[in-house]
Amino acid sequence: MSYKIVVLAKQVPDTHDVSGDVMKEDGTINRSALPAVFNPEDLNALEMALEIKDKYDAEIHVITMGPPSAVEILKQSLYRGADKVYLASDIKFAGSDTWATAYSLASIIEKIAPDYDMVFAGRQAIDGDTAQVGPQVSEKLDITQITYVKTLNELNNKKAKLTRMIEGGEEVIEANFPFLATVVDEANDPRPPEVRKMMKYKNAMTRLNFKDALHKMVKFDDEKELKNYLKNRGLLIPVIEVSDLDIDLEKIGIFGSPTKVKNIESVVLKKEKIKELQPDKNGAMQLMRELKNAKIVG
Amino acid sequence: MKRTGSVMVFVEQQEGKINDVSFELLSKASKLAEDLDEKVSAFIIGDRVEHLLDEISEYGADKIYYCEDEELKYYKTKPYFKVGKKIIRKENPQIILYGATKIGRDLAPRLASYLYTGLTADCTELKIGEENMLYQIRPAFGGNIRATIISPDYLPQMATVREGVMQKKKNKKDSEKIKVDVKLEESEVNDVRIIDRSKKVKKINLKDKEIIISGGMGLGSKEGFDMIFEFADMLNAEVGATRAAVDAGFVEKERQIGQTGTTVRPKLYFAIGISGAIQHRAGMEDSFKIVAVNTDPDAPIFDVADYKIVGDYKEVVPNLMNAYEDLKK
Numbered sequence: 349m350s351y352k353i354v355v356l357a358k359q360v361p362d363t364h365d366v367s368g369d370v371m372k373e374d375g376t377i378n379r380s381a382l383p384a385v386f387n388p389e390d391l392n393a394l395e396m397a398l399e400i401k402d403k404y405d406a407e408i409h410v411i412t413m414g415p416p417s418a419v420e421i422l423k424q425s426l427y428r429g430a431d432k433v434y435l436a437s438d439i440k441f442a443g444s445d446t447w448a449t450a451y452s453l454a455s456i457i458e459k460i461a462p463d464y465d466m467v468f469a470g471r472q473a474i475d476g477d478t479a480q481v482g483p484q485v486s487e488k489l490d491i492t493q494i495t496y497v498k499t500l501n502e503l504n505n506k507k508a509k510l511t512r513m514i515e516g517g518e519e520v521i522e523a524n525f526p527f528l529a530t531v532v533d534e535a536n537d538p539r540p541p542e543v544r545k546m547m548k549y550k551n552a553m554t555r556l557n558f559k560d561a562l563h564k565m566v567k568f569d570d571e572k573e574l575k576n577y578l579k580n581r582g583l584l585i586p587v588i589e590v591s592d593l594d595i596d597l598e599k600i601g602i603f604g605s606p607t608k609v610k611n612i613e614s615v616v617l618k619k620e621k622i623k624e625l626q627p628d629k630n631g632a633m634q635l636m637r638e639l640k641n642a643k644i645v646g
Numbered sequence: 647m648k649r650t651g652s653v654m655v656f657v658e659q660q661e662g663k664i665n666d667v668s669f670e671l672l673s674k675a676s677k678l679a680e681d682l683d684e685k686v687s688a689f690i691i692g693d694r695v696e697h698l699l700d701e702i703s704e705y706g707a708d709k710i711y712y713c714e715d716e717e718l719k720y721y722k723t724k725p726y727f728k729v730g731k732k733i734i735r736k737e738n739p740q741i742i743l744y745g746a747t748k749i750g751r752d753l754a755p756r757l758a759s760y761l762y763t764g765l766t767a768d769c770t771e772l773k774i775g776e777e778n779m780l781y782q783i784r785p786a787f788g789g790n791i792r793a794t795i796i797s798p799d800y801l802p803q804m805a806t807v808r809e810g811v812m813q814k815k816k817n818k819k820d821s822e823k824i825k826v827d828v829k830l831e832e833s834e835v836n837d838v839r840i841i842d843r844s845k846k847v848k849k850i851n852l853k854d855k856e857i858i859i860s861g862g863m864g865l866g867s868k869e870g871f872d873m874i875f876e877f878a879d880m881l882n883a884e885v886g887a888t889r890a891a892v893d894a895g896f897v898e899k900e901r902q903i904g905q906t907g908t909t910v911r912p913k914l915y916f917a918i919g920i921s922g923a924i925q926h927r928a929g930m931e932d933s934f935k936i937v938a939v940n941t942d943p944d945a946p947i948f949d950v951a952d953y954k955i956v957g958d959y960k961e962v963v964p965n966l967m968n969a970y971e972d973l974k975k
């Protein structure tokens with residue numbers, strides 16, 4: 349039997365790389381100066397879905413909410429074996445906190461794949477590390493919630509057996525469909541893109557990417573021609589806007605978000621009197637004596 | 647908006663033992679409640695928890711809700727969620743704090759979604775600000791910035807805090823104890839069935855040691871760490887590490903200190919062969935005294951150190967061990 353799986357993915361600034369020139373003078377981060385990447389644990393979530401597809405057969409739908417440039421992670425998903433991908437992009441989504449994001453994503457899932465069996469998401473995104481969106485989407489959909497999933501052991505008869513992390517150990521559970529699982533990085537090693545699929549999907553895009561593409565792809569005269577070309581080859585990625593959804597406008601975007609950022613400061617290091625000691629025997633003796641006198645070491 | 651009501655803490659227990667983070671949160675809640683001139687409330691869920699209520703009183707709860715049911719023995723999202731909803735609706739607190747544990751991070755977001763309210767993860771500081779609002783301060787962007795988050799138009803204001811971030815302080819109260827009964831439906835109890843649970847015996851204990859000796863990539867190899875273990879043995883210290891050292895396979899992941907590892911604040915912290923990346927500092931900079939040993943005089947770790955030793959660990963660590971032995975005589 350074939351399963352229907354929705355994967356939630358996010359494009360994030362690569363926080364591994366935050367350096368001096370990325371910080372603006374007011375202490376905020378210049379997001380555009382950071383390379384954008386596929387959120388690492390979302391790749392683990394996608395990999396878990398792909399493993400199910402390999403083993404049992406599945407139809408994998410990947411959704412991302414973000415600016416037009418986030419199409420890149422959708423292409424990355426296609427390169428690895430996703431079946432359908434969607435870009436939710438609308439100025440009205442802008443500024444959403446985890447609550448409003450989850451609310452929006454849940455409506456999108458209900459729109460594009462209401463008959464899903466499983467939803468997978470990464471445990472958390474590296475730009476916020478909140479780990480909240482998965483559980484919140486699960487509550488919105490009113491389905492079973494399984495966080496910290498390490499292994500999907502088995503699927504059968506609309507049930508899954510999974511191993512999840514608990515404080516100081518592991519737990520093996522069985523859950524009925526439908527459920528939402530958040531996947532941790534220990535779960536698997538995400539596969540690399542497949543060359544054949546890269547060739548096939550390298551020009552995939554949404555209509556929001558047409559303008560940029562026309563600059564690069566000289567063989568098309570206008571957007572219409574480009575659109576027809578993409579459509580005929582299955583390369584046109586659908587865009588989901590707020591108007592496509594059954595959604596309460598007061599609950600999305602910055603206005604629908606319960607949390608607000610009051611202020612942001614760059615981290616300043618505490619500078620106190622520092623005592624420099626020599627690396628030799630005398631320095632070592634001086635340190636140990638001071639620590640002993642202060643009763644810090646016994 | 648008018649904010650009234652208690653400051654509430656979700657007290658987490660596993661197998662009849664209350665998680666330390668809950669005591670830390672009760673202590674913080676006591677301070678916040680004092681600033682607001684409000685009471686501290688708490689709730690605890692499990693199969694048998696009544697015997698734990700006195701411990702909760704020790705840390706300042708004026709009012710304790712508890713719910714007992716065999717089906718609540720192990721944490722499961724839906725039953726705990728149902729009990730949590732009921733208690734929160736009954737108490738209507740203005741603030742709720744949760745430990746940023748696997749359980750807290752599973753339960754709190756689901757409750758926040760249901761309650762339509764804000765939730766701030768992994769706060770490192772909480773205080774009452776303008777208009778009695780809760781200022782929730784947390785690192786963001788891999789620790790490179792500190793953001794103050796508020797939830798101005800929604801109640802309760804909710805936050806999670808990691809273990810070890812707040813300090814616990816006893817403050818005994820004569821608590822009012824309120825038993826809550828919840829009828830759990832078969833479908834809620836059985837949507838997830840626990841087949842097996844295994845707990846690894848935790849032998850690495852970074853939290854309870856007064857001295858931590860951490861090593862980084864500067865130690866060069868697993869063997870480099872041997873010297874650190876020897877030094878730690880001598881001082882009755884625990885060995886910590888940077889993520890880079892863990893990733894390189896020098897030591898177990900449980901030893902990682904920092905933003906994505908454990909947060910520690912021992913009396914004494916040795917940083918040996920550690921550059922001092924912001925993500926590492928996030929987990930150790932509140933240590934009482936920090937000694938840094940590094941060959942690079944400009945290593946950023948020195949910015950947070952109390953003692954700076956520029957040199958090769960292969961020379962410095964044996965000197966420190968000898969000095970310690972000599973002083974004992």
Ligand SMILES: Cc1cc2nc3c(=O)[nH]c(=O)nc-3n(C[C@H](O)[C@H](O)[C@H](O)COP(=O)(O)OP(=O)(O)OC[C@H]3O[C@@H](n4cnc5c(N)ncnc54)[C@H](O)[C@@H]3O)c2cc1C
Nearest residue numbers: 862863864888889890904905906907919921925926941959
């Ligand atoms: C999202 C995110 C989360 C992270 N979380 C964490 C975390 O929780 N904890 C963490 O630690 N890191 C974390 N990191 C990684 C962090 O950014 C650094 O990469 C890491 O801390 C560096 O480890 P290090 O100091 O051991 O290695 P390096 O930066 O390589 O430093 C090695 C140091 O050793 C010194 N040295 C070399 N030889 C010697 C010698 N013989 N004697 C003495 N000194 C010597 C060098 O001068 C250098 O300063 C995180 C990164 C990201 C992006």
